[in-house]
Amino acid sequence: MSATRLLVLGVVRGYGRAHGYLIGNDLISWGAGDWANIKWGSIYHALKQLTKDGYLDEDWPVPGRTDYQLTEAGEFEYKRLLAEAFRRPQPRPDMLFAGLAMLPSLEREEAIGLLEQRLAHLESARAEAAEKLDGWQEPPHVRELYGLWVHTADGGISWTRGLIDRLRSGEYPMAGDPGSPGVAGSWPLPA
Amino acid sequence: MSATRLLVLGVVRGYGRAHGYLIGNDLISWGAGDWANIKWGSIYHALKQLTKDGYLDEDWPVPGRTDYQLTEAGEFEYKRLLAEAFRRPQPRPDMLFAGLAMLPSLEREEAIGLLEQRLAHLESARAEAAEKLDGWQEPPHVRELYGLWVHTADGGISWTRGLIDRLRSGEYPMAGDPGSPGVAGSWPLPA
DNA sequence: GGGGCCGTATTCAAGTTTTAATACCGGCAA
DNA sequence: TTGCCGGTATTAAAACTTGAATACGGCCCC
Numbered sequence: 081m082s083a084t085r086l087l088v089l090g091v092v093r094g095y096g097r098a099h100g101y102l103i104g105n106d107l108i109s110w111g112a113g114d115w116a117n118i119k120w121g122s123i124y125h126a127l128k129q130l131t132k133d134g135y136l137d138e139d140w141p142v143p144g145r146t147d148y149q150l151t152e153a154g155e156f157e158y159k160r161l162l163a164e165a166f167r168r169p170q171p172r173p174d175m176l177f178a179g180l181a182m183l184p185s186l187e188r189e190e191a192i193g194l195l196e197q198r199l200a201h202l203e204s205a206r207a208e209a210a211e212k213l214d215g216w217q218e219p220p221h222v223r224e225l226y227g228l229w230v231h232t233a234d235g236g237i238s239w240t241r242g243l244i245d246r247l248r249s250g251e252y253p254m255a256g257d258p259g260s261p262g263v264a265g266s267w268p269l270p271a
Numbered sequence: 272m273s274a275t276r277l278l279v280l281g282v283v284r285g286y287g288r289a290h291g292y293l294i295g296n297d298l299i300s301w302g303a304g305d306w307a308n309i310k311w312g313s314i315y316h317a318l319k320q321l322t323k324d325g326y327l328d329e330d331w332p333v334p335g336r337t338d339y340q341l342t343e344a345g346e347f348e349y350k351r352l353l354a355e356a357f358r359r360p361q362p363r364p365d366m367l368f369a370g371l372a373m374l375p376s377l378e379r380e381e382a383i384g385l386l387e388q389r390l391a392h393l394e395s396a397r398a399e400a401a402e403k404l405d406g407w408q409e410p411p412h413v414r415e416l417y418g419l420w421v422h423t424a425d426g427g428i429s430w431t432r433g434l435i436d437r438l439r440s441g442e443y444p445m446a447g448d449p450g451s452p453g454v455a456g457s458w459p460l461p462a
Numbered sequence: 463g464g465g466g467c468c469g470t471a472t473t474c475a476a477g478t479t480t481t482a483a484t485a486c487c488g489g490c491a492a
Numbered sequence: 493t494t495g496c497c498g499g500t501a502t503t504a505a506a507a508c509t510t511g512a513a514t515a516c517g518g519c520c521c522c
Contacts, residue, residue, distance in 0.1 A: 116362075117363070121480060122479055125477090125479075144502080221375055231426060239423075252411055273508080308510095337472085
């Protein structure tokens with residue numbers, strides 16, 4: 081499960097209602113083409129699939145354009161995917177990048193809690209890889225795989241600690257903050 | 272372009288000739304299911320596709336089993352993919368893991384050269400991300416994306432330097448080493 | 463001796479991603 | 493005025509991945 085669904089749901093939610101081209105432009109302008117491998121085709125596919133799954137509603141304000149908005153189930157699915165993105169480290173980092181792009185739709189304490197779960201996962205993955213690294217015999221170069229794994233996990237741990245600290249010290253406006261842009265989405269509305 | 276083709280070609284090459292189940296068992300036993308998201312279906316699909324593309328030859332030694340071996344074009348394609356895996360850092364690390372698994376089919380100087388190219392790519396990616404990080408204004412949390420990018424690049428740089436050092440100091444038997452297992456593949460032959 | 467389970471070996475359908483193509487519209491230069 | 497380019501908006505076909513399903517043989521145990 082890749083980051084596409086989370087990003088598409090997140091942008092639609094942010095606007096309230098949006099069509100494919102609008103969503104794609106936002107994502108591409110954030111560099112999501114690079115860090116999440118987002119392509120035009122996957123955006124349009126995701127929109128259709130999310131609609132089929134009952135997470136989005138379509139309508140046709142003008143011919144040749146399709147607008148989408150989140151259903152109630154879509155709101156839950158969005159929150160579920162977002163929590164997963166932070167909670168569970170995966171070999172492919174695109175989920176984390178996507179989660180980060182949607183960070184302010186979480187409440188501060190919620191985000192910190194999820195990141196602490198991430199930390200726990202990373203620490204146990206590190207321990208497991210370190211164990212294999214110690215025990216490895218044959219062929220020798222395969223040790224490098226586990227070494228890289230340990231190195232990557234260490235990097236992830238220190239970065240996660242840093243973000244937790246920044247959130248604790250009040251960095252970034254988050255959902256539910258006093259005087260915040262609010263839960264419903266703080267997107268710049270299209271002109 | 273994912274790691275599947277490189278891994279499948281590499282294992283077939285290592286054995287000289289092999290069928291899907293044999294290949295899959297090797298890859299799964301190396302943990303490739305985790306670090307490269309390899310599944311049974313993608314192995315069989317890759318075998319068929321690589322055959323169609325002229326990189327593998329099929330034959331049927333017994334009914335109900337298909338054996339494969341590399342064509343000459345397959346040998347070139349393997350080397351090309353392997354070089355790409357080391358040379359070009361990508362957001363998804365599975366290519367690097369796959370390259371690492373096939374490390375000893377490169378000559379020592381070749382591997383070091385590729386890793387130096389990797390280093391150069393990483394350093395310029397880091398610089399670019401750091402620049403965006405400095406210049407970013409709005410919305411504030413998007414800075415975290417670039418911060419993570421910088422952090423990840425730093426980790427990649429230090430790990431790459433480490434591997435270059437290990438290779439320079441003679442670690443691991445490599446293709447073309449005096450008294451090495453040789454270019455043609457050093458796989459344990461099936462019993 | 464047959465019922466169930468494990469290992470061998472592959473296929474299939476559904477979902478997802480990738481790449482390229484399509485269509486239309488407005489502006490601007492030759 | 494026409495020819496083309498860039499921006500808007502989507503579709504289509506092919507490739508790839510995922511997860512489950514299939515088939516068959518051997519072995520063990522009651």
